[in-house]
Amino acid sequence: MSSGGAVLVTGAAGFIGSHLAAALVQRGQDVVGLDNFDGYYSKHAKLRNVESVREATSCDGSGTFTLVEGDIRRPGDMMQLFASVEPSSVIHLAARAGVRPSIAQPGLYAEVNVGGTVNLLEAARQTSTVERFVMASSSSVYGNRSTVPFSEDDPVSEPISPYAATKRACELIGHTYHHLYGMPVACLRFFTVFGPRQRPDLAIAHFIDLMDRGESIQMFGDGSTSRDYTYIDDIVAGVLAAHERIVAHGYRIWNLGGRHPVTLRDMIETIAHATGKAPKIVQMDMQPGDVERTCADTARSSKELGCVPKVTFAEGVARQVAQARAERASLTN
Numbered sequence: 001m002s003s004g005g006a007v008l009v010t011g012a013a014g015f016i017g018s019h020l021a022a023a024l025v026q027r028g029q030d031v032v033g034l035d036n037f038d039g040y041y042s043k044h045a046k047l048r049n050v051e052s053v054r055e056a057t058s059c060d061g062s063g064t065f066t067l068v069e070g071d072i073r074r075p076g077d078m079m080q081l082f083a084s085v086e087p088s089s090v091i092h093l094a095a096r097a098g099v100r101p102s103i104a105q106p107g108l109y110a111e112v113n114v115g116g117t118v119n120l121l122e123a124a125r126q127t128s129t130v131e132r133f134v135m136a137s138s139s140s141v142y143g144n145r146s147t148v149p150f151s152e153d154d155p156v157s158e159p160i161s162p163y164a165a166t167k168r169a170c171e172l173i174g175h176t177y178h179h180l181y182g183m184p185v186a187c188l189r190f191f192t193v194f195g196p197r198q199r200p201d202l203a204i205a206h207f208i209d210l211m212d213r214g215e216s217i218q219m220f221g222d223g224s225t226s227r228d229y230t231y232i233d234d235i236v237a238g239v240l241a242a243h244e245r246i247v248a249h250g251y252r253i254w255n256l257g258g259r260h261p262v263t264l265r266d267m268i269e270t271i272a273h274a275t276g277k278a279p280k281i282v283q284m285d286m287q288p289g290d291v292e293r294t295c296a297d298t299a300r301s302s303k304e305l306g307c308v309p310k311v312t313f314a315e316g317v318a319r320q321v322a323q324a325r326a327e328r329a330s331l332t333n
């Protein structure tokens with residue numbers, strides 16, 4: 001854990017950010033969460049995420065959680081925030097996420113993901129209290145590689161979506177700040193993250209919702225594409241380990257993956273099993289920007305971060321179904 005001040009978590013009202021912030025406060029760490037509640041999905045879902053962080057602050061020995069509404073695209077606001085919070089470290093998860101929408105709005109993705117990251121790195125390097133900077137990257141930087149697994153040393157100069165290109169740009173600018181100012185910077189390539197409170201646009205959350213309502217689901221391609229799904233708790237464990245260890249490395253890229261790729265067809269069957277509902281599948285063409293497969297080489301993150309994924313795909317999906325149903329029930333009561 002960082003010494004002294006609060007950890008600044010950007011995107012704290014989001015899926016991963018809220019789980020991470022909760023884990024930090026449960027460990028006794030004070031957290032300042034930054035989020036602008038962007039319109040990518042419902043504010044209600046994000047407020048529920050924030051509520052779960054607040055619930056975590058009621059444990060014995062927990063740290064505090066302070067939410068600040070703000071936009072990482074505003075450099076002046078970021079400078080002011082850093083000056084008043086004096087964070088000991090930054091875990092930067094705020095982003096415009098989602099591969100397919102980035103094709104329609106490349107400028108927005110560049111502004112938020114690249115511009116926002118530069119603003120935070122700049123504010124961090126001008127604030128003497130900041131000891132380290134951890135940022136979310138993505139498996140999408142690997143593009144359409146035919147050889148698996150994807151290793152951190154593989155070439156990544158051929159992204160196939162604006163989203164992927166922005167994530168790679170963030171890794172590069174992170175290296176620049178490490179080189180120029182000696183800032184320890186960790187870039188974490190998350191492989192499709194799932195579990196309770198998953199972003200509603202992601203396939204598992206979307207399919208659970210549709211199957212529970214007896215509606216048909218769209219399957220893009222023939223179902224043979226595959227993803228290395230990673231359970232949220234395993235991602236949080238990886239982020240915490242990177243946060244603790246990055247100072248010893250200086251600048252480092254780590255894959256955080258689940259190690260067991262699942263085909264789209266098997267993913268649908270797993271949800272069908274967990275929900276007890278037969279899927280009504282409508283087959284569609286593959287979508288531009290989607291990669292054929294992702295599969296993490298986790299040798300580096302297991303050796304250097306001690307990351308060993310603990311939750312199987314079937315178990316994680318079952319937990320996600322249970323949470324989605326509980327959430328829906330609470331809304332109708």
Ligand SMILES: NC(=O)c1ccc[n+]([C@@H]2O[C@H](COP(=O)([O-])OP(=O)(O)OC[C@H]3O[C@@H](n4cnc5c(N)ncnc54)[C@H](O)[C@@H]3O)[C@@H](O)[C@H]2O)c1
Nearest residue numbers: 011013014015016036037038071072094095136190192193
């Ligand atoms: N979920 C995954 O499978 C996955 C995979 C790879 C990488 N990632 C990366 O992990 C991070 C978190 O993803 P997530 O799934 O939790 O997404 P999310 O959309 O749930 O969370 C992102 C949060 O950032 C906030 N945000 C967006 N623009 C902002 C701005 N301009 N200023 C301040 N806050 C802003 C949003 O309101 C949101 O709450 C992102 O950087 C994403 O690119 C996620």
